[in-house]
Amino acid sequence: MDVSMNVNGQSQSHDVEPRTLLVHHIRENVGLTGTNIGCDTSSCGACTVHLDGQSVKSCTVLAVQASDSDITTIEGLAATAQADGSATGDQNWHPMQEAFQQCHALQCGYCTPGMVMAATSFLKENPNPTEDEVREGLEGNLCRCTGYHNIVKAVMSAAGSS
Amino acid sequence: MIPAAFDYKVAESAEQAISLLGEYGDESKLLAGGHSLIPMMKFRLAAPTVLIDVARISDLSYIREADGHLAIGAMTKHFELETSAAVAEHAPMLGHVAALVGDPSVRHRGTLGGTIAHSDPASDLPAAVLALGGTIVAQGPNGSREIAANEFFTGYFESVLAPDEILTEVRIPTGTGGWNYQKFNRRAQDWAIVGVGVADGGKGISLVNMGSTPVRATAAEEALASGASAADAAALAAQDTEPPQDNNADAAYRSHLATVLTRRALEAAGVA
Numbered sequence: 001m002d003v004s005m006n007v008n009g010q011s012q013s014h015d016v017e018p019r020t021l022l023v024h025h026i027r028e029n030v031g032l033t034g035t036n037i038g039c040d041t042s043s044c045g046a047c048t049v050h051l052d053g054q055s056v057k058s059c060t061v062l063a064v065q066a067s068d069s070d071i072t073t074i075e076g077l078a079a080t081a082q083a084d085g086s087a088t089g090d091q092n093w094h095p096m097q098e099a100f101q102q103c104h105a106l107q108c109g110y111c112t113p114g115m116v117m118a119a120t121s122f123l124k125e126n127p128n129p130t131e132d133e134v135r136e137g138l139e140g141n142l143c144r145c146t147g148y149h150n151i152v153k154a155v156m157s158a159a160g161s162s
Numbered sequence: 163m164i165p166a167a168f169d170y171k172v173a174e175s176a177e178q179a180i181s182l183l184g185e186y187g188d189e190s191k192l193l194a195g196g197h198s199l200i201p202m203m204k205f206r207l208a209a210p211t212v213l214i215d216v217a218r219i220s221d222l223s224y225i226r227e228a229d230g231h232l233a234i235g236a237m238t239k240h241f242e243l244e245t246s247a248a249v250a251e252h253a254p255m256l257g258h259v260a261a262l263v264g265d266p267s268v269r270h271r272g273t274l275g276g277t278i279a280h281s282d283p284a285s286d287l288p289a290a291v292l293a294l295g296g297t298i299v300a301q302g303p304n305g306s307r308e309i310a311a312n313e314f315f316t317g318y319f320e321s322v323l324a325p326d327e328i329l330t331e332v333r334i335p336t337g338t339g340g341w342n343y344q345k346f347n348r349r350a351q352d353w354a355i356v357g358v359g360v361a362d363g364g365k366g367i368s369l370v371n372m373g374s375t376p377v378r379a380t381a382a383e384e385a386l387a388s389g390a391s392a393a394d395a396a397a398l399a400a401q402d403t404e405p406p407q408d409n410n411a412d413a414a415y416r417s418h419l420a421t422v423l424t425r426r427a428l429e430a431a432g433v434a
C-alpha cells in the first residue's frame with residue numbers, strides 16, 4: 001500500500017507491504033542507513049528515531065503506522081539544530097552530536113545513532129536532568145563498549161549547553 | 163524478523179473498529195501502540211491476517227476528571243499517564259507505575275487500553291488498575307458495558323472482551339489513600355519477576371506474575387481489614403496463587419518474593 005511520510009523534512013512516498021517495519025523502510029526504501037538494527041526485539045535502541053518529535057524504536061513500529069507522520073533520523077538531526085539556531089562546533093552539528101564527540105561517548109559507534117536520538121528526545125522532556133535521570137532516561141539503549149560513563153557525560157554536557 | 167503478511171485497516175472511530183472486527187472476525191486483531199502485538203507477530207507467536215489500527219482514533223485519547231473517578235481513554239499512552247498533572251493528583255499510583263513500563267521509547271507508543279486488553283499477567287499496568295479497583299469500559303455492536311477490573315482478566319492473555327468488542331476507557335477511582343508499587347527485576351527494562359501493588363491504604367493489593375492473570379492478594383486484604391498487622395497480612399500474600407516457573411524463578415521463590423514485596427509495599431504505603 002502507499003505510505004507517505006516526511007523524513008528529515010523531505011516527503012517520501014513508497015509502495016510498501018503492511019508488514020514492513022519502519023526501520024527497514026527507512027534503510028531500504030528511503031535509503032538512510034544511519035539508523036541501525038541491533039537486537040530487533042525493542043531492547044537495544046540502536047534503531048531509535050523520532051516519530052513526531054518523540055523517540056521510538058523503529059524495529060517495533062510498522063511503516064504503515066508512521067504514515068502521515070514526521071520522522072527524524074540521525075541524518076536529519078543536525079538540520080533541526082541548524083533550523084532552530086542551536087547547532088554548534090566546527091561541523092555545525094546538533095549539540096548532542098558535538099557533545100558525543102567532545103566527551104568521546106562512543107567506541108565502536110554502533111549504538112551511537114540510537115543513543116543520540118534517544119538522548120535528544122529525553123532532553124526535550126527533561127532539559128535539566130540529574131545524572132541518575134540520564135541513566136534512567138537511556139535505559140532503553142544498550143552500549144556494549146563504553147560502560148556508559150562518557151555517554152552520560154555527553155548528555156549532561158549537552159544539557160548544559162542548550 | 164518480519165511478521166507474517168497481513169492486511170492493514172485504519173479505524174477512524176470505535177464504531178468503525180467494531181464494524182471491521184465484525185467483518186474480519188477471529189482472524190483480525192486490533193493494533194494500538196503495537197509494543198506487545200508486533201513483537202509477538204515478529205516471533206510468529208501471533209499471525210493475525212488483518213490488523214485494525216485503532217491508535218489513530220483521537221477520540222479515545224484523553225484524561226478527564228469525572229465524578230469520583232478519572233476517565234482515561236484507551237489510546238492514552240504510558241508517557242501521557244506519567245506526565246499528566248491530573249493523574250499525578252488523582253491517581254498517582256497509575257502515573258508512577260506507567261513510568262516503570264519498558265523504557266521511554268516504549269512508553270511513547272504503548273497505550274493503557276492496549277496493555278489492559280493484552281492481559282499479560284507479567285505487565286505492570288493491569289495489576290495497578292486491579293489494585294486501584296478500576297473499571298473497564300468496552301464497546302460492542304450493541305453498545306457499551308462496564309466491567310470491574312476484578313472480573314476482567316480470565317486467563318493467560320485472555321479477558322472477558324468479546325471478539326467484536328473494543329476497550330474504550332479505563333476508570334480509576336480518585337483517592338489519596340496510601341499506595342506503593344514494588345517491581346522486582348534483575349535488569350533495566352525487564353518485566354517484573356514479581357510485582358506488588360498496594361492501593362488505598364491496603365484495601366487493594368494486587369500481584370504481578372503470580373498466576374495466569376494479574377491477581378488480588380485476597381487473603382492479605384481480608385487480614386488487613388480484620389485488623390492484622392502489615393507483616394502478618396503480607397505473610398498471606400501468596401495464598402491461593404499459582405505462580406509460574408521460568409528461567410528467572412521457580413514457584414516457591416515467587417511466593418516468597420510476593421510476601422516480602424507485599425510487606426515492603428504496605429510499609430511504604432504507611433500501613434502499620
